[in-house]
Amino acid sequence: MFLRLAVLLGGILAAAPVQAADGGPPELRLTWDAPDTCPSATEVEGQFDRLLGGPARVPSVKRVEATATVRRASSGTWTLRLDTAVDNVAGHRDLDGDSCWAVAAAAALVLALTIDPNAAARASLTPIGPPAPSLPAAPPPIAALPAAPSAAKPFRPFFRAFGGVAVALLPKPGAFLGLSAGVRRGWIDAELSALSSFETRAYAADRPGAGGYFRVLAFGTRGCGRATATASPIALRLCAGGEIERMTARGFGVELPGSGGATLVAALGAVVASRPLASWVEIALDLSGTVRPYHPAFVLTGVGKVFTVPSASAVVALGLNFTL
Numbered sequence: 354m355f356l357r358l359a360v361l362l363g364g365i366l367a368a369a370p371v372q373a374a375d376g377g378p379p380e381l382r383l384t385w386d387a388p389d390t391c392p393s394a395t396e397v398e399g400q401f402d403r404l405l406g407g408p409a410r411v412p413s414v415k416r417v418e419a420t421a422t423v424r425r426a427s428s429g430t431w432t433l434r435l436d437t438a439v440d441n442v443a444g445h446r447d448l449d450g451d452s453c454w455a456v457a458a459a460a461a462l463v464l465a466l467t468i469d470p471n472a473a474a475r476a477s478l479t480p481i482g483p484p485a486p487s488l489p490a491a492p493p494p495i496a497a498l499p500a501a502p503s504a505a506k507p508f509r510p511f512f513r514a515f516g517g518v519a520v521a522l523l524p525k526p527g528a529f530l531g532l533s534a535g536v537r538r539g540w541i542d543a544e545l546s547a548l549s550s551f552e553t554r555a556y557a558a559d560r561p562g563a564g565g566y567f568r569v570l571a572f573g574t575r576g577c578g579r580a581t582a583t584a585s586p587i588a589l590r591l592c593a594g595g596e597i598e599r600m601t602a603r604g605f606g607v608e609l610p611g612s613g614g615a616t617l618v619a620a621l622g623a624v625v626a627s628r629p630l631a632s633w634v635e636i637a638l639d640l641s642g643t644v645r646p647y648h649p650a651f652v653l654t655g656v657g658k659v660f661t662v663p664s665a666s667a668v669v670a671l672g673l674n675f676t677l
Contacts, residue, residue, distance in 0.1 A: 515672025563606030611654025
């Protein structure tokens with residue numbers, strides 16, 4: 354709700370520190386930590402004061418001490434962590450928005466509401482955004498707050514290119530390449546992926562010089578939830594899902610060697626650590642494990658038994674995630 358209200362808040366203009374009209378201690382003591390492109394603490398305090406009715410109002414006996422930290426997330430959105438103490442009662446909020454101005458305006462509204470729950474209904478609001486240069490006059494205020502649709506962060510599509518090593522899936526550790534695509538909304542990801550391994554060779558246990566070449570093609574889906582704070586430089590995600598694997602083998606070392614294939618279903622879990630390189634790209638390390646109830650043995654015509662698919666395997670992948 355606060356983000357939709359923030360979209361309609363006035364441009365945060367410069368104002369004096371928020372002092373009580375009777376000369377006592379200020380109603381708001383704000384510690385502000387934000388990039389230089391964001392509004393200043395003085396501008397946020399000015400918006401707070403206007404939301405409460407301006408200098409002519411009767412001052413409140415309440416006092417707010419607040420610490421606000423603003424950061425830009427790897428997805429391009431902005432986050433604000435707000436810790437408050439109202440008459441020694443602690444509180445906390447995490448605010449998200451499409452711009453630094455939006456989260457700053459939302460913070461001013463939250464702080465004003467701690468003093469007066471009717472502040473939003475009484476506020477005279479102007480369009481949100483950074484101050485425009487050399488304006489001849491301020492735009493007229495909007496007399497009342499219009500109804501807004503329910504707040505919802507947009508879905509952000511992304512795709513991922515990755516490569517790595519699969520352990521205990523093929524007869525020996527095998528390299529693979531893959532692609533995935535998905536959508537991200539806030540702290541949640543959902544994606545579809547496909548990977549293909551390079552061929553791995555294995556020899557038959559009872560036929561010297563004969564064996565088979567194995568490879569796997571897998572299609573999977575998973576959902577991930579972020580397990581670290583949005584402002585953290587390294588994002589940690591925990592994922593769960595499943596995949597369908599198609600393993601094929603072709604024999605060698607004998608006359609007219611046989612071939613074979615099997616389709617397997619596996620459950621998977623993963624831990625993904627990523628670090629942004631820019632607002633639209635991040636590098637990610639993916640550690641995942643799979644468990645499959647069906648693990649057949651490959652017995653190739655003319656070659657014999659070559660390999661039994663294990664019930665569990667692991668994958669280590671390094672990739673680049675591109676957010677659109």
